[in-house]
Amino acid sequence: MSKIEDKIVIQVQKAITELFGQEIDSSSIALQNTRKDIEGDFTLVVFSFVKLTKKSPEETAQLIGEYLKKHMKEIDSFQVLKGFLNFTLHHQYWMTFLQKASEENNYGTTLPDESEPVVVEYSSPNTNKPLHLGHIRNNLLGYSLAQILEASGKKTYKVNLVNDRGIHICKSMLAWMKWGNGETPESSKKKGDKLVGDYYVLFETALRKEAQALKETHNYDDENARNNAPLMQEARELLRKWEARDPDVFKIWKTMNGWVYRGFDSTYQRLGVSFDKIYYESDTYLMGKKIVLDGLEKSAFFKKEDGSVWADLTNEGLDEKLLLRADGTSVYITQDIGTAQLRFDDYNPGKMIYVVGNEQNYHFEVLKKALKKLEKPYTDHLHHLSYGMVELPQGKMKSREGTVVDADDLMDEMYKTARKTTEELGKIEGFSEEEKENLFHIIGMGALKYFILKVDPKKNMLFNPEESIDFNGNTGPFIQYTHARIRSIIRKAEEKGIADKNFDPLKVVINIKEKNLIRSLYNFPQIVQDAAADMSPALIANYVYELAKEFNQFYHDYSVLNEPDENISLFRLKLSGLTSKVIKTAMDMLGIEVPERM
């Protein structure tokens, strides 16, 4: 469906040429939706043309308005107000739009184009800590972004990069070896990621104690004390053994990581996120090493006296960056260089998006510049979706102060709140236990997901665990409820056998609420494109809220099935049906399910 806005813009261009003898670039034509409190569908801002037309804004607007009305059959009328030119399209135009959009399978979305796929990396957990609220934002953003990109017409692959190697992993392993007595998730009835996380905490606690003692006996500073503590030495030894593929160490590493993955899987499943491929740093860092050494050979990088390898980025306004340690072992960025290459080889993507917190902005700058030094063809394909931190009322989450909001706990809370609220409202008679549980899950997760996704990704956001997430107003359940309401109407229409009957547009007199709804529905495809371009699920969230609000206003003022005029009733049914479809499609892009009843 070609957009009417594009047609108007072309006609405005012609009008200016014919009426005023001036050429104008289409990009300088500001055509926007007319404000709701003013009559009209589209508004042309004419102020910028006044220099060319040498006439007053009002006169210019009047002339262009007359020209367009004459040359475009879709335009019914226009009015000039304070130098703004407001067009109203023909009734028939909107009726046709409603009918056509209703027939589409997935109105608003575009079938994915395989030619230049997009790879979205998100989640990227460490295997020594359970997932918390910060990871939830990451996972929801990543999953939603991938859905949006796919809906906007890009084949999209979701990938995860698991940080499963390094000194931190050795810490939990060491603690478990020393004090675990062979404890397993089965023996302790703990989730695997929680169990391993507990040993990490145990290690850190013991290390702090040792370091404190050293500070007193040897007068070390904090850093020296930590580095010289026997536990730290042992952890390093373990890392050396791991890198040397010591069979015993490797076996424990595999076992413990296996526990963590099973724990993560259950959290991911509950969150409703998934991946097309999982990369492991324990694999990708080898590729990274190789590329860095190749770069060294080609003089893209340089070696210092101690044998360490560096990238000199001082000409790019950055600093020197270590890529390989003197002993040949790799650092964080080494594996990212390798991962980028592997990903490029796997998918040949037009875009590689990294959903990673803004605390790593500098890292991604360095990564891009380093890849540029290597003259990698995919350098410019990298995009960092840098999102803000989730803060608590007391500030950042700190594991030491026990203020970390655990992902599983939070989902439990949401479920309980959803159950309590739903049971109090008492609308679920006739639901089976299974249906009830599913509904509580859908509503609880809907509230949580919407709460997080409605905020602009790049901004820090505040989460107050004391004031539990609302179910009224600008929330997920409000939108879910609107969907359920519409579905209820449609079920009744199906019982009456009128659900698919068409209406006669000529006999429909449209009211303002209906008009607002149609206009909002019309905007949907553009919103999807904007959200994809801006990498912002918040645009979808805010759009679908507006749409739901508009429907509720319409629903309050007018009846669909009890409307005596059958033709108007059928029209409203179509309008409601399309609204429910758009709500479902949009919510799907946010990873939020919508219930048939609630």
Next chain:
RNA sequence: GGUUCCGUAGCUCAGCUGGAUAGAGCAACAGCCUUCUAAGCUGUGGGUCCCAGGUUCGAAUCCUGGCGGAAUCACCA
């Protein structure tokens, strides 16, 4: 200190590729269920859009400089 991001109603957030009188939700107060689901709808109050300059016919939006907050500047990840 350098760099990047943020600063809009009591609180949480929209609006930011410049356009008409700056919007929602929550909280407060006042209404609306014999009619398709009241998790809804309607109304009232609530603002130096951090400050100061600049660009422009027009600035919450763009530029410069302050102020305030966050992140980062590792041989951690």
